[in-house]
Amino acid sequence: MSPENAPITISIERTVDPARIAEATAWMQTGINLATSYPGFLGSGWVRAGTNSTTWHMLYRFADDAALLHWEQSPERAWWLQSGSGFVHDQRTERRTGIEGWFDEPTEITVEHAGLVSPVPAAPPRWKQAVTIWLGFFPLNLLFTLLVTLLVPGWDALPIVVRVLLTTLCLTPVMTYVLLPGVTRMLRRWLTPTP
Structure with a gap:
């Protein structure tokens, strides 16, 4: 757009x-x-x-x-x-x-x-935004999946829709308020390099 x-x-x-x-x-x-x-x-x-x-x-x-x-x-x-x-x-x-x-x-x-x-400087290109989101989401999702599989008996027996629903309900606030702001701060120079 x-x-x-x-x-x-x-x-x-x-x-x-x-x-x-x-x-x-x-x-x-x-x-x-x-x-x-x-x-x-x-x-x-x-x-x-x-x-x-x-x-x-x-x-x-x-x-x-x-x-x-x-x-x-x-x-x-x-x-x-x-x-x-x-x-x-x-x-x-x-x-x-x-x-x-x-x-x-x-x-x-x-x-x-x-x-x-x-x-004011423009936002980073969409591909950089996608990479930034992935860099935050992949490790968070992996850690969550490992922990919940070990700590919640019967997690694997739940229907996939329920597991995805619970995962996204738990991870979306963490991504939005904690991880993405932190990742964007760490990658600021790469996301919006000074001319």
């Missing part, structure tokens, strides 16, 4: 006037409701950094560049942004595509902070 056909997630950090919290809350929800009606809209949400914080974070996602551009250039969005200009100010915007979650850097990211745009 080419970057222009990949889903795009927009992350916006905004500062909100503390005296106008109720108005800002309604404004945020109005923006989500407007975006929902656009083709290619995949979802949205927003959170405040804390109870007394003036920093709010908003995320929205579109199916591809064309769908996002249609929303960003729409008169509804222009009206919505203008209606909040007295009490909400954008601080930082990130546009992300790729497989965030497995690797730190997405395929493409543009960061705007106080009007300045800075590029």
Whole structure:
């Protein structure tokens, strides 16, 4: 899938006037409701950094560049942004595509902070991602299989579907939260070499 056909997630950090919290809350929800009606809209949400914080974070996602551009250039969005200009100010915007979650850097990211745009390195090629996942998954799966075969009587007698289900239920969180972050840190220079 080419970057222009990949889903795009927009992350916006905004500062909100503390005296106008109720108005800002309604404004945020109005923006989500407007975006929902656009083709290619995949979802949205927003959170405040804390109870007394003036920093709010908003995320929205579109199916591809064309769908996002249609929303960003729409008169509804222009009206919505203008209606909040007295009490909400954008601080930082990130546009992300790729497989965030497995690797730190997405395929493409543009960061705007106080009007300045800075590029961030691209994600590694898919073959390097596949090798990295395999390097974590193979030893983990082998160790798990050996241990469970030795420690759980009757493991081999279970139907294959049950064994695979239990194995993936146990190993997926370990891979996601422990092994892959560690392997990607160890292989960082190989995954994303500096030019």
